[in-house]
Amino acid sequence: MAELDRLEAFPDEACAALDAAGLGAHYVDARYGGRLHDHVELVQLLRTVARRDLTVAVAHGKTFLGSAPVWIAGSPEQAAGLAAAVGQGAVVSWALTERGHGSDLLAGELTARREDGLWRLDGEKWLINNASRGHLLCVLARTSGEGGPRGFSLFLVDKSQLSPGSYRLLPKVRTHGIRGADISGIAFDGAQVPHSALVGGIGMGIETVLKALQLTRTVSTALSLGALDHGLRIAADYAVGRNLYGRRLAELPRVRRILGQASAALVVAEAVTAVAARGIHALTPEMAVISAVAKAFVPSLVQDTLERLSELLGVRSFLSESYEDGAFAKLERDHRIVAIFDGSTAVNRSLLIDHFPALARGWRRGRADQDGVASAMPGGLVAGFDPARLRLLSTGGCSLVQSLTGAFGRLGNAADQGLLPTDILGMARDLTAVAHGVHAGMESQERTPRDVPQSAFELAAQYELCFAGAALVHLWLDGARTPYDALWLRAGLAVVLTGLGLHVDESQATAYDRLADRLLGTAGHVLPSLLAADDRGAVL
Structure with a gap:
């Protein structure tokens, strides 16, 4: 894979291996004969691939992205046909963006016009993953001259059925990361x-x-989890194998603290991803908020953590050949794209800002789908995904965060019974107080569609941390079904509170050091996972 990266060559052999292993069947909705019963399982599968190589995960996983619109809105016949094609190894691409328009889909110029009982496509899609290699493309086209929200339609285009000369492939674009991927047009x-x-x-x-x-957006966070898994393993191996001043690097307090903080960041990122992926099934009408939070938060947290690990590795984090075949430098480069595609961090925070009135209202009223929150915790049976329940706007807000006050009360009961250390209860109290302030800020935020102040984006970033903290709390309360324990809760809340600008006592920060002990004491230097097994107990 390192050599392919240097050559900027597509990972054909690796993708063929994944095809042979049947990964493509997990991109196909179970309603149409595929193995996509549970989006948590898909997250873990893509995370496992990303843990080895992000370029392969991006290149292969694109078929899920290209297929998703058909599982949501396609006819049964169309979906069945696509399912059969993917089952036979077809690569599906999603052709949304255009040169010069970026994330502004309403500015798209590619047109589809009726002609002799058919649709005629004219125009260009650019910076498309697998545009050249894809057999099928889900193309967004302008079907009304005026454009607007109802002026565009989607078409599932089979390139093999197009007349010669009616389309041309645009050259592969050289990129900083994922160099071997087919980013073309x-x-x-x-x-x-x-x-x-x-x-x-x-x-x-x-x-x-x-x-x-x-x-x-939710599933793509698997790429970030895999990247941090890989980076943490490389850093831990280096710390164990390197001697400095007559001691192993891993024995130095500063090094152990860095490894522990990175481990805690992984715990937080996984907590958000786990709840978000389960939310696709359990909190479907709220996914407009949940997916935006997950996509804005997880890649940003992971990228910041990779940068801290690069400080530990020193010059080895920049070497492209001499150390670990340049694996860390490659994964750090590759991961930067995750925060950009399917809507950048700024785009997702803008979506969250659109929800400020609903979020503030839901918090004030204490509105929450408690059954949905309970079902969003890993470990139990997952309900089937019903795309008809998806909404463009979560009018009820976000149940996970809006049930935080009640969850804090349950933590208090646990502390009274001696089941939870009082310092962790204090951390949860601080989180709840911040959440109150964030929602008050949302309620008073002034903005217009064309003028969104920086303060709104800062509030959105704080809300993401509140969501992460709420996920940690709910996971601990549901700990009977997960490996989640008080150490993970303390370390995770330390990450969240630090991100919110609150002081974390050294006695609480020692949770990082204990997490480092766990990391360094595991085979292969891999932390236990919330998502390590599916509902049938099979290790993924």
């Missing part, structure tokens, strides 16, 4: 597709895209 010039290629109704393209992004 496609241009259509009078390409004709049948009416059966239309995904959902005419004018439903933007709505379907926004709903599909709620799934893909």
Whole structure:
């Protein structure tokens, strides 16, 4: 893989191995004969691939992204046909963005016009993963000259059925990371597709895209988890094997603290991802908020943590050949793209800002789907995913955070019974107080559609940390079904409170050192996972 990265060559052999292992079946909704019963399982599978190589995970996992709109809005016949194609190894791409427009999908210029009972596609899609190698592309096209939210539609385009000369592939674009991935484009010039290629109704393209992004943004956090798994293993191996001043590097307090903080960050990132992935099934109407939080928070936290690990590795974190075949330098480069695709951090925080009134209202009223929150905890049976329950706006807010006050009361009862150290209860009290302040800030935030102040983005970032803290608390309260314990809760809350600018006592920060002990004491230097087994007990 290191050599392929240097050559900027596509990882054909690795992707073929994943095809042979049947990973593609997990991209296909179970309603159409696939193995996608549980998005948590898909997260773990992609995380496992990303733990070895992010380029492969991005290149192979794109088929799930390209297929998601069909599972949401496609006809049964269309979905069944796509399921069969993916089952036979078809690569599916998602052609959304265009040169010069970036994330502004409503500015898209590629058109689809009716012509002789068919649809004629004209225009270009650019910076598309697997645009060249993909067999099928889910293309967003302008079907109304005026554009607007109802002016776009989606088409599932089979390149093998297009007339010669009606399309051309654009050159692969050289990138800083994921150098071997097929990041290219496609241009259509009078390409004709049948009416059966239309995904959902005419004018439903933007709505379907926004709903599909709620799934893909959540699942893409698996890439960040895998990257941090890999980076943490490299750093721990280095600390154990390196001697300095007559001692192993791993014995130095500063080094152990860095490893422990990185381990705690992984705990927090996994907690958010676990709840978000389960939320696809359990809190479906709230995924507009949950997916935006997960996609903005997890890649940012992981990138910051990788940068701290690079300080520990020193010059070895920059070497492309001499140490571990340049694995750390490669994964750090590769991971930077995760925060950008499927909506950048700024885009996702903007979506969260749109929800400020609903979030503030839900917090004030104490509104929460308690059954949904309970079902969003890992370990129990997961309900089937119903795409009809997806909403463009979560009018009820976010149940996980809005049930934080009640969860704090349950923590108090646990502390009274001696089941929870009082200092952790104090950390949870601080978190709840901050959450009150954040929601008050949301309620008083002034903005217009064209003028969103920086203070709103800062509030959104604070809300992400409140969500992470709420996830940690709820996971501990549900600890009978997970490996979650008080150490993970203390260390995770220390990460969250520090991020919120609150002081964490050294007695609480020692949780980092104990996490480092766990990391260094495990085979292969891999921490236990919340998501280590599915509901049938099979290790993933």
